Amino acid sequence: MKLSTQTQANARDAFVAAKQNGDTYRAIHAARELLHGEGGVRQMSFLVRELETATNWRVPLNSLKVALLSSFSIEFAQPALVAYGFLNGLDIRIYRGGFGQFRQEIIDPSSGLYACAPDVVVLAVEGSDWIPALYGQFLEYWEMGFEALIEQTCEETSGLLRKLRSRSSAAVLVHNLAPPVSRQAGILDGQKQIGQAQWVHRLNEGLAAVCRQTESAYVVDYAGVVARFGVERWYDERMRMYARAPIAADQLPHLAVEYLKYFRALRGLAKKCVVVDLDNTLWGGVLGEDGLHGIQLGSEYPGSAFVAFQKELLNLHRRGVLLAIASKNNSADVEEVFAQNKNMVLERKHFASLQIHWKPKSESIMAIAQELNIGLEHIVFVDDNPVECEEISQALPMLSVICLSGQPERYSHALLQDGLFDSLTISSEDLRRGELYKQRDQAEALRADSDSLEQFYRSLEMEVTITPVEKASLARAAQLTQKTNQFNATTFRYTEADLSARICKTDWLLATVSVRDRFGDTGIVGFMMAQANGKKLNIDSFLLSCRVIGRTVETAMLAYLCDQATRQGLNELTGRIIPTAKNSPVRELYGQHGFNKSSETESGESFWKLALEDHRVAWPDWIKICVTDSARPRP
Amino acid sequence: MEQKIKQIMADVLNLDAQSIDEATVKDHTESWDSLNHINLVMAFEQEFQVSFDVTEIESMLSYSDILEVLDRKVQN
Numbered sequence: 008m009k010l011s012t013q014t015q016a017n018a019r020d021a022f023v024a025a026k027q028n029g030d031t032y033r034a035i036h037a038a039r040e041l042l043h044g045e046g047g048v049r050q051m052s053f054l055v056r057e058l059e060t061a062t063n064w065r066v067p068l069n070s071l072k073v074a075l076l077s078s079f080s081i082e083f084a085q086p087a088l089v090a091y092g093f094l095n096g097l098d099i100r101i102y103r104g105g106f107g108q109f110r111q112e113i114i115d116p117s118s119g120l121y122a123c124a125p126d127v128v129v130l131a132v133e134g135s136d137w138i139p140a141l142y143g144q145f146l147e148y149w150e151m152g153f154e155a156l157i158e159q160t161c162e163e164t165s166g167l168l169r170k171l172r173s174r175s176s177a178a179v180l181v182h183n184l185a186p187p188v189s190r191q192a193g194i195l196d197g198q199k200q201i202g203q204a205q206w207v208h209r210l211n212e213g214l215a216a217v218c219r220q221t222e223s224a225y226v227v228d229y230a231g232v233v234a235r236f237g238v239e240r241w242y243d244e245r246m247r248m249y250a251r252a253p254i255a256a257d258q259l260p261h262l263a264v265e266y267l268k269y270f271r272a273l274r275g276l277a278k279k280c281v282v283v284d285l286d287n288t289l290w291g292g293v294l295g296e297d298g299l300h301g302i303q304l305g306s307e308y309p310g311s312a313f314v315a316f317q318k319e320l321l322n323l324h325r326r327g328v329l330l331a332i333a334s335k336n337n338s339a340d341v342e343e344v345f346a347q348n349k350n351m352v353l354e355r356k357h358f359a360s361l362q363i364h365w366k367p368k369s370e371s372i373m374a375i376a377q378e379l380n381i382g383l384e385h386i387v388f389v390d391d392n393p394v395e396c397e398e399i400s401q402a403l404p405m406l407s408v409i410c411l412s413g414q415p416e417r418y419s420h421a422l423l424q425d426g427l428f429d430s431l432t433i434s435s436e437d438l439r440r441g442e443l444y445k446q447r448d449q450a451e452a453l454r455a456d457s458d459s460l461e462q463f464y465r466s467l468e469m470e471v472t473i474t475p476v477e478k479a480s481l482a483r484a485a486q487l488t489q490k491t492n493q494f495n496a497t498t499f500r501y502t503e504a505d506l507s508a509r510i511c512k513t514d515w516l517l518a519t520v521s522v523r524d525r526f527g528d529t530g531i532v533g534f535m536m537a538q539a540n541g542k543k544l545n546i547d548s549f550l551l552s553c554r555v556i557g558r559t560v561e562t563a564m565l566a567y568l569c570d571q572a573t574r575q576g577l578n579e580l581t582g583r584i585i586p587t588a589k590n591s592p593v594r595e596l597y598g599q600h601g602f603n604k605s606s607e608t609e610s611g612e613s614f615w616k617l618a619l620e621d622h623r624v625a626w627p628d629w630i631k632i633c634v635t636d637s638a639r640p641r642p
Numbered sequence: 643m644e645q646k647i648k649q650i651m652a653d654v655l656n657l658d659a660q661s662i663d664e665a666t667v668k669d670h671t672e673s674w675d676s677l678n679h680i681n682l683v684m685a686f687e688q689e690f691q692v693s694f695d696v697t698e699i700e701s702m703l704s705y706s707d708i709l710e711v712l713d714r715k716v717q718n
Contacts, residue, residue: 048685053653082677083684246680249696256684 015041019053026057031066031096032404039094048256051086058093068098069274074125074177075101076109078136080252087263095267095276106251107136113167116174125177127273129227129266133253134184134207141210145191145203153206161213168221178273180266181218182229183211188238225269225431232265268426278407278427279381281323282372284390285334285341288411289317289353293553294336295493295589299343304350312415317352319419324357328428329379331360333371333388335556337591338363365592367460367557368395369402387427393526394467394558401463464559465629467524471563472633476517480531481506484519487534487550492589494561495550496582496596514539516571520564522555529554535564544572546582549596556592563632565600565624572619580617600624643716647708650689654682667704690716
């Protein structure tokens with residue numbers, strides 16, 4: 008997926024600005040935007056060059072010296088390695104062995120390999136270079152068999168690893184071999200005798216055994232990587248011939264990402280905790296709106312996709328990864344789901360921490376990090392809402408944020424594809440649940456205080472349109488009154504006829520609210536209805552879809568009502584809160600906007616008022632407001 | 643298209659895009675070594691969604707050459 012040039016230009020500027028300020032995490036964020044999708048040669052060249060001259064990162068990068076020994080021109084993979092290394096907080100310095108001289112570099116004690124004292128040595132040898140007999144010359148050797156050749160190759164590898172280990176304590180990553188692109192014997196291959204691919208598998212088993220015998224030597228499943236992306240796309244025969252660079256330019260980032268799994272694990276940077284949202288993440292739909300049995304979870308799509316995702320999370324839990332929840336919901340509702348929804352795969356006990364409330368999610372995550380005693384940089388945050396993801400990315404830039412989009416059947420892939428949780432050691436502790444880790448000293452957490460919250464709101468580039476209800480919006484307005492439960496002050500349910508009757512009355516004011524932001528257009532998501540009585544404007548209904556809670560849209564709505572009241576010569580705005588099981592988010596609405604509580608009943612209903620001469624609700628200045636009368640739009 | 647070619651060359655070869663013109667040739671540009679030549683080719687392929695054959699790769703030795711080859715390619 009290619010980004011538009013405009014977005015790429017923005018990402019570049021953002022990167023350069025962050026680099027100048029030494030702001031490591033913002034630079035990483037911008038770099039990730041820039042490389043998003045293809046990670047093209049052009050953008051990587053730019054990035055790598057910029058990184059060379061970056062000297063004042065406030066949060067220092069983790070330095071890693073990598074030696075690349077190869078049978079082909081692996082230099083083309085270097086920019087990807089450096090770029091993706093940076094995305095993981097690593098400063099990767101590369102030593103490249105002479106072309107095709109991987110044996111010499113290892114055997115010769117005075118080689119550049121040992122002189123550069125690498126942390127990691129990568130042995131990237133293509134099967135066709137190492138054992139041409141198994142590849143291009145297969146049919147010549149077919150009759151003779153390949154046992155001897157395989158044994159010889161394993162012996163050679165073993166010897167090389169021993170020599171390497173005797174002179175260096177660097178971790179060693181050994182590519183296994185990808186099967187040949189096509190079978191020389193065609194469909195006959197493997198039928199009557201062991202086939203070409205099967206011999207390569209045997210060799211790979213031998214290589215794995217050899218690596219097991221050497222301390223800190225690991226197999227890179229190159230065969231698996233090539234298979235995953237497709238051998239047809241992986242190789243570029245033209246470049247193989249012309250530049251001895253067999254791997255297609257588009258695929259090089261995949262190789263880099265694979266290496267990064269190892270580098271992260273070796274540097275202790277593997278992620279240790281997943282924080283998940285609930286609505287449209289663990290199940291389809293919104294619990295507060297759809298109810299315990301209305302959420303999508305079960306044997307039919309899309310419920311089945313969410314079940315599959317829960318199973319993957321359970322697998323992570325079994326691997327020793329901590330699970331936590333950060334969700335804007337009523338905790339009572341969530342408890343009900345765990346207790347009563349039979350389709351849930353995950354149980355309450357699988358979660359090491361639950362933060363279920365209406366405060367910003369950045370606060371939830373900080374609370375989780377503190378409770379579980381792990382560093383924020385070890386946390387992966389997973390949510391389907393791009394606005395939440397953006398809030399977290401800005402407030403806590405050291406987190407890995409996975410923004411799930413659209414199709415739940417792709418969630419597992421999004422979570423697992425970069426191997427964020429991969430480690431190279433398995434202890435029995437890892438396999439047990441609920442392991443806690445010590446927090447790292449350096450914490451660069453920005454508190455979600457009012458300054459950064461405002462910055463965040465501004466970054467959303469919100470446009471709010473408030474329009475009097477008319478025939479075209481009548482159905483949607485009525486629907487909102489019937490369906491909205493959480494951010495609904497009075498929860499009065501109205502039909503189209505009810506609303507229609509009030510539209511033409513001059514003492515009634517009915518308006519819909521739509522929101523557009525950087526991520527898209529939500530359509531009509533809010534509704535307000537008020538009646539003038541004497542000098543007062545009494546708010547009968549005030550509601551917002553849960554999709555747009557927590558973004559000060561309600562402030563704009565109240566500012567609108569203040570304006571409308573003043574225009575009509577009224578001097579007081581009154582509101583009413585009728586508490587229900589579901590509307591905790593709206594309880595403090597009027598209090599937070601400067602209204603005074605005038606009374607409260609036994610059942611908990613509260614009445615509020617605002618004297619407009621003393622105090623008005625100000626328009627939030629980070630929102631672009633568009634107020635229309637039916638006749639004249641007025642910005 | 644000229645602008646885009648110059649910007650790509652600027653990124654890959656570490657040149658100033660404004661200074662790229664008919665005088666910009668591989669032989670006289672220090673950063674335009676064989677490694678970067680391949681990188682340049684790969685970048686053009688990605689950015690213009692085209693594929694060059696080896697003959698074309700070998701013929702793209704200056705800004706003017708590149709312009710000519712891409713012009714032909716992108717029209718087809």
